[in-house]
Structures are given as structure tokens and as C-alpha cells.
Amino acid sequence: MISNTEERRDIRFKYHSPVPNSYRIPNPSKPLRNISDEVFEEFKKMAFEIGVAGLSYSKLSDDFKAEWNIDFDNVIILKYEMSPDFLYLEPSKEKCKLIDDEFQEVGGFIYDIADFLRENGFEANLLNPLDDEVSLRAIATQSNDCVILRSNMCLFKEGLNMGFFMLSTSIDNLPFKEENDMLWAAKYCETCGKCINKCPLNAYDENEKVLRKVCTAHSEGCNDCILNCPFFKKGYDFLEKKFKKKLVG
Ligand code: SF4
Ligand code: SF4
Structure with a gap:
């Protein structure tokens, strides 16, 4: 759970509204670009x-x-x-x-x-x-x-x-990753399909696009997509080892 020592800000993000200006410190007039x-x-x-x-x-x-x-x-x-x-x-x-x-x-x-x-x-x-x-x-x-x-x-x-x-x-020297080492996960996902097959509301169309009018993720907090996903149930590291072992074996 996120916690904090500062006084809590009473903010509310809303659709179609700008981000609340709840900063306590203004942006610097000449922002630095390199962080030590x-x-x-x-x-x-x-x-x-x-x-x-x-x-x-x-x-x-x-x-x-x-x-x-x-x-x-x-x-x-x-x-x-x-x-x-x-x-x-x-x-x-x-x-x-x-x-x-x-x-x-x-x-x-x-x-x-x-x-x-x-x-x-x-x-x-x-x-x-x-x-x-x-x-x-x-x-x-x-x-x-x-x-x-x-x-x-x-x-x-x-x-x-x-x-x-x-x-x-403005920070230019953050540790940006040059390559994505998670692409295997998208390949694994292509072979799975559990979230689509188990959606209680059949909220996926024939192109596997989520039908917003049917899916209740935003209106009622449905998260069966998460609960049914092997990445949630078994964890990233476990699946990565299993997937890569299969490729070698
Ligand atoms: S359940 Fe997870 S891994 Fe399987 S198809 Fe859905 S998103 Fe991909
Ligand atoms: S969040 Fe729920 S209703 Fe929406 S696609 Fe996933 S399982 Fe279906």
C-alpha cells in the first residue's frame, strides 16, 4: 500500500478534465537535464x-x-x-x-x-x-x-x-532500455487465449477487441482478465523459465 509522510492531497482525477494543479513546488524556470x-x-x-x-x-x-x-x-x-x-x-x-x-x-x-x-x-x-x-x-x-x-x-x-x-x-539521462526483453511474453500470449475464452460476458469481438459497451471493467471493476491470466496466476518469472525451456527442449 502506498503511504506518505507529507500531508495528504485532496485531489480527484476526472475524465475530460486537466490534471489538478496540486504541486507544492513550481517547475524551475531553467530545468536541468542531467540527474546525478x-x-x-x-x-x-x-x-x-x-x-x-x-x-x-x-x-x-x-x-x-x-x-x-x-x-x-x-x-x-x-x-x-x-x-x-x-x-x-x-x-x-x-x-x-x-x-x-x-x-x-x-x-x-x-x-x-x-x-x-x-x-x-x-x-x-x-x-x-x-x-x-x-x-x-x-x-x-x-x-x-x-x-x-x-x-x-x-x-x-x-x-x-x-x-x-x-x-x-526534463531529465535526459534516465536508464532508458534499448531493447525489449519481454517480447517472448507476447508470443506466449498468442498461444494462450484463456482471458478471451473465460470472459463471463463474451466481451471480445471476432478480432479480439474488447467491446467497451459489454466489458464491465470500468463500470463494475471486473478483472477476470487478470485473474484468469497465467501471468497473474503463475507469475512472470515462472512462465519465462517454462517458455524458454520449451524452446530449448
Ligand atoms: S490470459 Fe493472459 S496470456 Fe492468456 S491470452 Fe489472455 S492476456 Fe494473454
Ligand atoms: S474485464 Fe471482465 S468483462 Fe471485461 S473483457 Fe475482461 S473478463 Fe470480460
Whole structure:
């Protein structure tokens, strides 16, 4: 569970609304571009102490920025584990509210991390987690640190039940990954199909696109896609070993 020493921010992210301006520190007028090892370690320590489960970094190409009409280059992805207690609840409006409350609460703490970076001379802005114009998943794939599965979910090594927030930043020397070593997972996913076959509402069309009008993930918090997925049930490391052993054997 994410926790924090600072006073809690009373914020609420909403669809079609700008990100709340809940920063306590303004962006520097001349943002720095290189973070020292020392400050970077402090940043990571703070993130993990707050409860962040993992960090990834996306460097956005000019083509990508032009495609999505955005003007920032570097993104920090802050992942948090969605509470397992909620995952096993039956879909309902109440469950949906619990998941949303957790998401909103975590979002409040991400401002502390943005303020830490600002205080140290870097630009840091929270990307709207509910933006329907820029795909955060598309930005996530630029990290080379995740794959999109057939359930349309973003798989990070930390697990399938990850929510995430993103900060755009002036920091150019983040540890960006050059290659994606998770592509095997997409291949495994192609051979599986459990989430599609077990969806209680048949919410996938013939092209395996999730039918938004049928799927109750957002309205009632259905997460059977996660619960039925081997990446959730057995874990990333176990499946990777099994998959690669099969290729060799
Ligand atoms: S259940 Fe199977 S097909 Fe569905 S996302 Fe997981 S690995 Fe892919
Ligand atoms: S979240 Fe639930 S309803 Fe939506 S596609 Fe997955 S299993 Fe089906």
C-alpha cells in the first residue's frame, strides 16, 4: 500500500478534465537535464518508500511525439500494485469505487515525487492518467519494459495487477532500455487465449477487441482478465523459465 509522510492531497482525477494543479513546488524556470547518481538514488528511495512497486522510463522519439501531438521527451512510469483484496471481489459498483479510491489516493502521492524532482531543479509534470487523447499504454510501450497482451492489459515484470502513473520530465539521462526483453511474453500470449475464452460476458469481438459497451471493467471493476491470466496466476518469472525451456527442449 502506498503511504506518505507529507500531508495528504485532496485531489480527484476526472475524465475530460486537466490534471489538478496540486504541486507544492513550481517547475524551475531553467530545468536541468542531467540527474546525478546521488539524486537519482534519492529519487528511487523516495518512490519505493512511498510504495511504488517499480519504475520504468520511456524516451519518446520525434515520430512518436508527432503521432500523439505531444512535446515532452522523457517519461518516468511509476507502477503500484492494485490491492489484491479488491481483485477477488465480485464485480459491483462498490468494488469499482474501492479501486478508484485507491487509484486517486496513489495519484496524490505521485505529486510528492514530482515536487521532489522540481525541488532538485528538474521539470516534472504528472500526465493525465485518464487522458483519452494520449494513450498512456502507447507511452508505456516506448519504455521497452512491458508488452500489451491480448486482454489489452499492459504487462510489466512486476506483475499484471499494476496500476501506473507517469511523469514527464526534463531529465535526459534516465536508464532508458534499448531493447525489449519481454517480447517472448507476447508470443506466449498468442498461444494462450484463456482471458478471451473465460470472459463471463463474451466481451471480445471476432478480432479480439474488447467491446467497451459489454466489458464491465470500468463500470463494475471486473478483472477476470487478470485473474484468469497465467501471468497473474503463475507469475512472470515462472512462465519465462517454462517458455524458454520449451524452446530449448
Ligand atoms: S490470459 Fe492468456 S491470452 Fe489472455 S492476456 Fe493472459 S496470456 Fe494473454
Ligand atoms: S474485464 Fe471482465 S468483462 Fe471485461 S473483457 Fe475482461 S473478463 Fe470480460
